[in-house]
Amino acid sequence: MSAAAKLETRSTQELRRIVLSVAGWGLCAIALLGVIFPLLDIVGVVAGRGITALSFSLFTQTTTGAANGLANAIEGTFVITLFAMLIAVPIGVGAGIHLSEYGKNRLGSAIRFMSDTLTGTPSIVLGYFSYIVFITALGWGFSLLAAAITIAILIIPYLARITELALQQVPNPMREAAYALGATDGVVVFKIVLPAASGAVITGGLLGLAISVGETAPLIYTAGWSDQMWTGHFTQSPVAYLTYVIWTFINQPDEHSHQLAYAAAFLVMLVVLAINISVRLMVKRTKFT
Amino acid sequence: MTLRPFRLLVLCISLMIPAALCAVVLFLAGYAGQAISFNGLHFLWDVNWNLGDLYGDPVTVNGITIPPGAEYGVLAFIAGTLASSGLAIFIAVPLSVGAAIFLAEAVPVLENHARDRLSWLPPIRPALAMLVELVAVVPSVVFGLWGIAVLVPFLGHYISPTGNGYGLLAAAIVLALMITPIIASTLYDALLQVPKENRESAFALGSTHFEVVTKAMMPMVRSTLAGGIVLALGRALGETMAVLMVSGGGLNMLPTSLFSPISTIASFIVSQLDSAESDPTSMSVKALAEIAFVLFIITLAVNVAAKLLSSGALNVRSRKA
Numbered sequence: 138m139s140a141a142a143k144l145e146t147r148s149t150q151e152l153r154r155i156v157l158s159v160a161g162w163g164l165c166a167i168a169l170l171g172v173i174f175p176l177l178d179i180v181g182v183v184a185g186r187g188i189t190a191l192s193f194s195l196f197t198q199t200t201t202g203a204a205n206g207l208a209n210a211i212e213g214t215f216v217i218t219l220f221a222m223l224i225a226v227p228i229g230v231g232a233g234i235h236l237s238e239y240g241k242n243r244l245g246s247a248i249r250f251m252s253d254t255l256t257g258t259p260s261i262v263l264g265y266f267s268y269i270v271f272i273t274a275l276g277w278g279f280s281l282l283a284a285a286i287t288i289a290i291l292i293i294p295y296l297a298r299i300t301e302l303a304l305q306q307v308p309n310p311m312r313e314a315a316y317a318l319g320a321t322d323g324v325v326v327f328k329i330v331l332p333a334a335s336g337a338v339i340t341g342g343l344l345g346l347a348i349s350v351g352e353t354a355p356l357i358y359t360a361g362w363s364d365q366m367w368t369g370h371f372t373q374s375p376v377a378y379l380t381y382v383i384w385t386f387i388n389q390p391d392e393h394s395h396q397l398a399y400a401a402a403f404l405v406m407l408v409v410l411a412i413n414i415s416v417r418l419m420v421k422r423t424k425f426t
Numbered sequence: 427m428t429l430r431p432f433r434l435l436v437l438c439i440s441l442m443i444p445a446a447l448c449a450v451v452l453f454l455a456g457y458a459g460q461a462i463s464f465n466g467l468h469f470l471w472d473v474n475w476n477l478g479d480l481y482g483d484p485v486t487v488n489g490i491t492i493p494p495g496a497e498y499g500v501l502a503f504i505a506g507t508l509a510s511s512g513l514a515i516f517i518a519v520p521l522s523v524g525a526a527i528f529l530a531e532a533v534p535v536l537e538n539h540a541r542d543r544l545s546w547l548p549p550i551r552p553a554l555a556m557l558v559e560l561v562a563v564v565p566s567v568v569f570g571l572w573g574i575a576v577l578v579p580f581l582g583h584y585i586s587p588t589g590n591g592y593g594l595l596a597a598a599i600v601l602a603l604m605i606t607p608i609i610a611s612t613l614y615d616a617l618l619q620v621p622k623e624n625r626e627s628a629f630a631l632g633s634t635h636f637e638v639v640t641k642a643m644m645p646m647v648r649s650t651l652a653g654g655i656v657l658a659l660g661r662a663l664g665e666t667m668a669v670l671m672v673s674g675g676g677l678n679m680l681p682t683s684l685f686s687p688i689s690t691i692a693s694f695i696v697s698q699l700d701s702a703e704s705d706p707t708s709m710s711v712k713a714l715a716e717i718a719f720v721l722f723i724i725t726l727a728v729n730v731a732a733k734l735l736s737s738g739a740l741n742v743r744s745r746k747a
Binding site for chain 2 (some may be wrong): 154155157158159161162164165166167168169171172173175176178179182183186227228231232234235236238239240247248251252253254255257258259260261262263265266269270273290293294297321322323326347350351352353354357358380383384387388398399402405406409410413414417
């Protein structure tokens with residue numbers, strides 16, 4: 138029987154159902170393209186215009202003057218991220234250890250809930266909180282320390298939950314065996330549980346790093362902006378950062394500022410996407426083996 | 427009872443998270459206190475936000491020192507926030523539902539048929555799912571840059587009657603793109619969890635594949651989907667940089683059309699940094715603390731709702747006997 142003859146034998150209702158199905162799948166396919174296309178376009182536009190703006194002087198000169206680069210912003214983003222991680226990793230991992238190992242009670246679920254609430258709090262609210270406390274009340278002025286603490290508050294809840302989930306994957310008999318050999322709490326966690334889950338914990342740290350590099354809103358009210366390199370002071374000295382360049386320089390009238398904005402966006406995208414893609418590939422590989 | 431120093435140590439570290447949250451709430455509320463007592467409920471339905479004459483001699487109203495002529499009303503920003511987030515949800519839900527259904531149901535069929543011949547290809551479904559997830563990690567400010575470079579000129583050229591692309595619609599589209607992966611990956615994971623038996627019995631009754639998805643699978647994941655949508659709403663309400671860059675920064679007016687310039691609460695806080703710094707009475711800093719507190723309360727309520735929905739504490743799935 139040919140396809141045409143087969144179609145004729147179908148009732149109109151059947152036909153309607155088939156047409157609806159085909160149309161439905163078509164719309165779903167278009168929706169998927171609609172989600173993925175902007176991502177590809179963003180990467181294309183930013184990479185296309187960012188790469189042409191890259192030059193050697195970008196990494197050696199500060200944003201001061203006419204012939205300028207991004208050295209101060211690159212350095213600023215680097216130190217803010219570094220100190221934010223130095224604060225966030227011990228606290229986040231420590232909290233994760235508590236939640237996973239000793240947090241199976243009311244207190245544990247209360248902390249978990251508060252941690253999720255902190256994750257859901259808009260970053261600008263955290264930034265404004267830091268502005269009130271560190272800049273105004275404590276009188277630090279726009280500074281590296283205020284920026285690093287703000288970013289740390291932002292990352293800690295992520296790190297805590299990722300660490301908790303990672304430690305949960307470690308089978309209980311390993312803990313029991315260690316306790317049976319007379320190991321103390323600290324030894325069990327640091328010699329047995331944490332090493333077994335180290336991959337996933339490092340993953341969490343990398344994701345926190347990506348968040349830190351890409352954040353803007355909480356830094357506006359804490360880091361301020363500086364045309365100079367970081368002075369080495371933790372307070373009373375504003376710091377430059379890459380995302381600031383993106384949102385202010387794109388609104389400048391001259392083409393050179395636009396180029397700097399695209400170059401900064403390219404660098405930020407490169408770090409964030411590289412971290413996220415490698416983390417996802419890494420996690421997938423460990424699942425298969 | 428033996429003392430366990432290690433457990434105590436990690437407990438103390440862990441308690442820093444609630445401490446941080448409490449500090450945020452207390453400082454914002456405490457700092458906003460004077461502004462709350464000065465503005466009263468007026469704050470919520472006054473459209474005008476006027477810093478007053480910052481260079482004039484401060485006047486004292488009801489025992490509180492403010493710049494002359496200052497009034498603080500946030501209705502315009504609440505309206506801008508709700509309008510842009512609502513519109514974003516309206517755009518994002520069909521997009522992400524379609525994308526998730528296609529990923530979960532249509533892609534593996536292609537893969538199974540062709541697996542033997544096309545084994546050299548990378549697995550299609552994980553690759554596509556990863557692309558959708560990657561949308562969520564693009565920094566907000568890069569979305570804003572793309573909005574200024576691509577979206578706003580497009581809207582201004584082809585759609586906007588005034589030729590100006592900045593405004594409510596641009597903000598809503600950028601927000602929609604940013605929250606799609608949240609809804610899509612929630613739904614995608616839920617669809618993969620639907621028991622095989624339910625799918626297969628629907629097939630056995632003669633349903634087309636699309637009917638299996640819409641009539642047998644979607645009703646089962648309805649509450650998870652609702653949770654994902656509310657979670658995405660919470661993210662959209664607090665989104666700052668991308669909205670700030672494409673919204674046109676409208677002040678003291680309610681949005682009247684898709685192309686009205688708007689400000690959301692979050693974007694307004696960022697844009698007010700300079701004036702807050704230059705106010706000698708620091709009243710605007712306090713009023714901004716109040717508006718930040720309002721934003722915190724709104725997102726907290728939305729996130730709690732999302733949690734209740736996805737944990738199934740509220741049974742939204744209507745079961746017909």
